[in-house]
Amino acid sequence: MSSRGLVLAARILKASRFFPSSGVFNRHFPVKTSFSGLPNFGFLPAKKHNKISNLEREVESLIWEAVKERQQECRETSSSEKDLMLLLLEGAVNDQSLGKDASKSFVVDNCKTIYFAGHESTAVAASWCLMLLALHPEWQDGIRKEQAEVFKDGLLSVDSLNHLKTVTMVIQEALRLYPPAAFVSREALEETQLGNIAVSKGLCLWTLIPTLHRDPAVWGSDANEFKPERFTRGVSKACKFPQAYIPFGVGPRLCLGKNFAMVELKVVLSLIVSKFSFSLSPKYHHSPTYRMIVEPGEGVQILIQKI
Ligand code: HEM
Numbered sequence: 001m002s003s004r005g006l007v008l009a010a011r012i013l014k015a016s017r018f019f020p021s022s023g024v025f026n027r028h029f030p031v032k033t034s035f036s037g038l039p040n041f042g043f044l045p046a047k048k049h050n051k052i053s054n055l056e057r058e059v060e061s062l063i064w065e066a067v068k069e070r071q072q073e074c075r076e077t078s079s080s081e082k083d084l085m086l087l088l089l090e091g092a093v094n095d096q097s098l099g100k101d102a103s104k105s106f107v108v109d110n111c112k113t114i115y116f117a118g119h120e121s122t123a124v125a126a127s128w129c130l131m132l133l134a135l136h137p138e139w140q141d142g143i144r145k146e147q148a149e150v151f152k153d154g155l156l157s158v159d160s161l162n163h164l165k166t167v168t169m170v171i172q173e174a175l176r177l178y179p180p181a182a183f184v185s186r187e188a189l190e191e192t193q194l195g196n197i198a199v200s201k202g203l204c205l206w207t208l209i210p211t212l213h214r215d216p217a218v219w220g221s222d223a224n225e226f227k228p229e230r231f232t233r234g235v236s237k238a239c240k241f242p243q244a245y246i247p248f249g250v251g252p253r254l255c256l257g258k259n260f261a262m263v264e265l266k267v268v269l270s271l272i273v274s275k276f277s278f279s280l281s282p283k284y285h286h287s288p289t290y291r292m293i294v295e296p297g298e299g300v301q302i303l304i305q306k307i
Pocket residue numbers: 024027113114117118119121122125179180181183184185246247248249250251252253254255256257258260261
């Protein structure tokens with residue numbers, strides 16, 4: 001990531017602690033909800049409100065600068081390859097219904113969404129995977145054994161990614177036990193009957209992912225144990241109802257970055273495990289904490305040794 005990218009990520013994360021206003025959050029909490037308390041956070045003292053507005057403006061102008069820079073780069077290199085940002089820009093320009101200001105906010109808001117949704121979720125998932133692997137060295141060995149069979153010349157390649165079953169099972173199990181996203185929410189657009197529950201129009205329903213992922217009725221009596229082997233024959237055979245496994249959500253609003261995040265996690269973990277063995281430090285204090293996502297409250301301390 002460029003230094004501008006890092007500054008941007010840091011500012012966005014800082015702003016998000018105050019004011020979750022990206023596209024993702026607006027979609028889930030478009031009006032007053034029990035999450036936000038009051039619309040537009042109007043209850044905050046003026047000083048805090050100003051700080052939030054300043055951070056928002058700063059984040060927006062940083063994103064806009066990055067967009068312009070990327071546009072310029074593309075003009076100079078006349079590359080025909082389009083990245084996500086260029087597709088967004090094209091979408092904004094081609095959408096006649098958007099005015100000039102609206103198309104700028106369309107691009108900026110979508111960039112914010114991708115940063116918010118994609119950065120910390122994947123980083124936290126990697127931390128949980130490392131914590132669990134540190135506790136279970138036999139799974140580190142399993143990953144290395146598979147790498148010895150799959151890697152050509154001892155190197156990770158795009159082709160080998162699809163054959164890394166063991167690391168995939170470890171990630172799936174870590175995302176089951178510690179799903180970074182704590183819930184998915186849906187608003188009932190009309191009166192709906194769910195089993196014996198009547199849901200009135202406009203009601204916001206939250207499905208708690210960790211609860212679903214640890215239900216013994218769905219996963220069996222070992223639901224709380226780390227057992228990646230339950231995914232040997234895929235998600236559908238790992239539990240009673242595959243719909244009960246939703247670390248990336250479900251349905252038409254399924255996580256946009258699901259495949260990307262899985263590839264990122266596979267690459268990072270494969271590289272670490274291939275070069276280091278590690279165990280959990282006695283300093284580690286297990287404290288899953290909800291801060292928009294469920295993260296290790298006091299970090300993950302591990303002792304590493306070069307192989
Ligand atoms: C391990 C990492 C990740 C986890 C656990 C995760 C989880 C989720 C969940 C639970 C949702 C809500 C889905 C629903 O309501 O059904 C979601 C939505 C979303 N995620 Fe992710 N995500 C991850 C990584 C990423 C990455 C890397 C990106 C982008 C590069 C991304 C972009 C998005 C976007 C844009 C949405 C909103 C989709 C929509 O509303 O249509 N996520 N994610």
